[in-house]
Amino acid sequence: MSLVFTLASRNLFQDRLRFVASLMGIVFSVVLVMVQMGLYFGFSGMITTMIDHTSTDLWIVSSGTKYFEDLSLLTTGLRDRLLTIEGVSEVVPGVVGFSAWGPLGAMTSVVVVGTDITAHGLSPWNVVEGTAQSLTTPGTVAIDRAYSNQLGVSGIGATAQIRGQPVTVGAVTEGVRSFAMTPYVFADLADARTYIGLPQSFTSHFLVRLMPDADIERTRQNILSKISGIQALTPDQFAEKSRSFWLFRTGAGAALVAGALLAVIVGTVIIAQTLYSSTKDHLYEFATLRAMGASDSYIYQVIICQALLNAIVGFTIAALIGSAIVHFTAKSALQVVISPSLIIELFVLTIVMCIVSAITAIFRVVRVDPAIVLTR
Amino acid sequence: MTEPVIEAANVSKSYGSGPARVQALKDLNLTLNGGELKVLIGPSGSGKTTLLSILGCMLAPTSGTVRVCGTSTSGARPAELAKIRRHHIGFVFQSYHLFSTLTVAENVLLALDVRGERGLKAMAKVEEILASVGLASKMRSFPRELSGGEQQRVAIARAVVAEPSAILADEPTAALDSTNGHATMTILSAIAKERGRAVLVVTHDPRLFEFADRIVHIEDGSLTHEEFTDPQVDLMRGSSVNRTRSHALLEYNSQN
Numbered sequence: 001m002s003l004v005f006t007l008a009s010r011n012l013f014q015d016r017l018r019f020v021a022s023l024m025g026i027v028f029s030v031v032l033v034m035v036q037m038g039l040y041f042g043f044s045g046m047i048t049t050m051i052d053h054t055s056t057d058l059w060i061v062s063s064g065t066k067y068f069e070d071l072s073l074l075t076t077g078l079r080d081r082l083l084t085i086e087g088v089s090e091v092v093p094g095v096v097g098f099s100a101w102g103p104l105g106a107m108t109s110v111v112v113v114g115t116d117i118t119a120h121g122l123s124p125w126n127v128v129e130g131t132a133q134s135l136t137t138p139g140t141v142a143i144d145r146a147y148s149n150q151l152g153v154s155g156i157g158a159t160a161q162i163r164g165q166p167v168t169v170g171a172v173t174e175g176v177r178s179f180a181m182t183p184y185v186f187a188d189l190a191d192a193r194t195y196i197g198l199p200q201s202f203t204s205h206f207l208v209r210l211m212p213d214a215d216i217e218r219t220r221q222n223i224l225s226k227i228s229g230i231q232a233l234t235p236d237q238f239a240e241k242s243r244s245f246w247l248f249r250t251g252a253g254a255a256l257v258a259g260a261l262l263a264v265i266v267g268t269v270i271i272a273q274t275l276y277s278s279t280k281d282h283l284y285e286f287a288t289l290r291a292m293g294a295s296d297s298y299i300y301q302v303i304i305c306q307a308l309l310n311a312i313v314g315f316t317i318a319a320l321i322g323s324a325i326v327h328f329t330a331k332s333a334l335q336v337v338i339s340p341s342l343i344i345e346l347f348v349l350t351i352v353m354c355i356v357s358a359i360t361a362i363f364r365v366v367r368v369d370p371a372i373v374l375t376r
Numbered sequence: 377m378t379e380p381v382i383e384a385a386n387v388s389k390s391y392g393s394g395p396a397r398v399q400a401l402k403d404l405n406l407t408l409n410g411g412e413l414k415v416l417i418g419p420s421g422s423g424k425t426t427l428l429s430i431l432g433c434m435l436a437p438t439s440g441t442v443r444v445c446g447t448s449t450s451g452a453r454p455a456e457l458a459k460i461r462r463h464h465i466g467f468v469f470q471s472y473h474l475f476s477t478l479t480v481a482e483n484v485l486l487a488l489d490v491r492g493e494r495g496l497k498a499m500a501k502v503e504e505i506l507a508s509v510g511l512a513s514k515m516r517s518f519p520r521e522l523s524g525g526e527q528q529r530v531a532i533a534r535a536v537v538a539e540p541s542a543i544l545a546d547e548p549t550a551a552l553d554s555t556n557g558h559a560t561m562t563i564l565s566a567i568a569k570e571r572g573r574a575v576l577v578v579t580h581d582p583r584l585f586e587f588a589d590r591i592v593h594i595e596d597g598s599l600t601h602e603e604f605t606d607p608q609v610d611l612m613r614g615s616s617v618n619r620t621r622s623h624a625l626l627e628y629n630s631q632n
Contacts, residue, residue, distance in 0.1 A: 003482060003489040010477030288473040291434060292534075293462025294490040296455065370461075371429040373473050374546050 026314025029267020087214030114192020466535030525556025
């Protein structure tokens with residue numbers, strides 16, 4: 001085995017304080033990127049959580065709708081027209097809208113999701129207390145455990161009011177979180193219209209399920225050609241539209257990406273400084289190597305090996321911290337989602353960051369005159 | 377007659393330009409032959425270090441040519457000069473310049489590692505050379521655990537292990553006491569005589585003259601004279617300069 005690794009690792013570990021400083025830079029940077037990107041993916045998941053958990057082939061929403069919670073008004077009579085279109089098997093109405101939870105004077109904003117459980121509409125999932133079927137009982141709602149404090153209810157059987165109407169908690173879910181931090185409240189379709197203040201002849205969206213042999217794209221085009229003022233979106237299209245609005249048109253995603261980018265820059269600068277200072281301290285050794293006739297690539301290998309060692313140790317620590325953050329936020333309203341692919345991408349990013357950081361040190365060594373070893 | 381290992385012909389070196397121009401070396405000729413130990417002596421600022429840098433392919437002359445083992449260094453790129461150093465030249469420095477984080481064996485192995493020589497064969501060479509300089513028992517020690525004399529012997533072992541044709545030693549005994557200085561020069565002399573290498577020792581120390589086959593004097597960037605110190609060599613070559621080591625020593629002492 002080459003002495004490059006031995007030389008690089010010993011040089012790196014010789015000054016422990018500097019090594020710790022370098023590691024802190026990497027860990028700080030990688031954890032920050034991890035959290036920012038974890039939040040980004042957490043938010044992405046939250047933005048589309050309702051769409052992802054709905055079994056449908058097409059979503060029918062009004063033409064101006066940009067995301068799931070965006071109020072869309074469609075007449076219930078549209079259902080019959082949709083059913084006449086070739087390939088359409090089932091059309092299930094649903095409502096979504098903002099309302100006020102709690103007694104007058106102490107109200108909390110909520111997003112009411114009206115569902116027709118019997119028609120397999122958008123029903124609550126991850127139910128940990130009670131049952132989704134309880135929503136068929138008038139005045140019964142389902143809430144998520146993460147928001148129970150915010151809504152001032154303890155669990156099953158707790159009572160409250162929505163827009164002055166009495167409600168009872170019949171089911172409690174876990175992990176059904178809203179991107180806007182406004183709790184979702186599931187209710188029966190008719191009740192939901194009342195809570196939102198929507199006339200019974202209106203609905204927010206239709207879930208369209210197709211016949212087994214129907215072509216989704218052709219049916220979608222058929223719907224659009226026959227009914228105006230609506231959007232017919234596949235779940236993927238609706239999810240992408242929602243993500244695009246929240247993450248980029250509002251700037252929320254851009255802020256997270258910018259934060260991650262800043263963390264990468266700060267980390268790169270810190271590592272570059274420590275590597276440069278380490279190289280400067282060992283300048284006579286590098287000059288000796290050059291005097292001995294070591295090739296440029298041999299010397300680069302020593303510096304890049306130091307950078308990679310920094311990257312591997314720093315990333316390992318950052319990954320452990322990241323795992324702890326994922327664990328502690330798993331059940332919170334603000335979930336950090338770190339997927340295996342994100343871990344791999346972050347590892348590659350850390351490697352790239354450390355190698356880029358090595359460039360200044362390499363430039364310093366390239367300029368070193370081997371003859372300086374004769375003057376000291 | 378043996379082929380010169382390093383041959384400097386009409387070498388000049390100047391730094392700066394205009395009124396600030398400094399002529400460090402002037403039209404200098406020097407040849408290093410295998411099996412010969414030359415001592416280069418001169419006052420501070422006489423051009424010793426510049427000459428050593430040029431002979432060691434670390435610095436390009438302003439004019440003149442340097443040939444190392446028959447290869448001209450004129451116009452060579454830094455990578456080519458590095459290759460010449462790697463294969464033909466070993467250095468011994470006044471401050472040893474050992475790698476503090478590497479063991480004695482690793483320091484010596486480094487000279488082979490940069491040439492791509494690794495594994496058991498390389499390690500066997502390291503063990504052999506360290507044994508030859510009396511450091512077989514110190515292979516796993518770090519430089520800080522060694523005396524100055526021992527560190528210089530490690531540096532010599534490092535310079536020699538790759539079997540270069542020339543050894544350039546810059547004040548190798550300056551930081552050592554007389555006993556260790558003597559031991560160091562004995563090793564360098566043996567490298568010249570037993571291994572057939574060309575050895576050039578730059579020094580201020582006249583006590584080293586006794587190890588020299590030739591003494592080369594440099595002053596103001598020019599070689600003033602070169603002396604044979606081996607009467608047999610002088611007789612064989614019919615040199616008009618027939619001096620002994622004691623003559624040279626006496627002369628040096630009277631000049632300083």
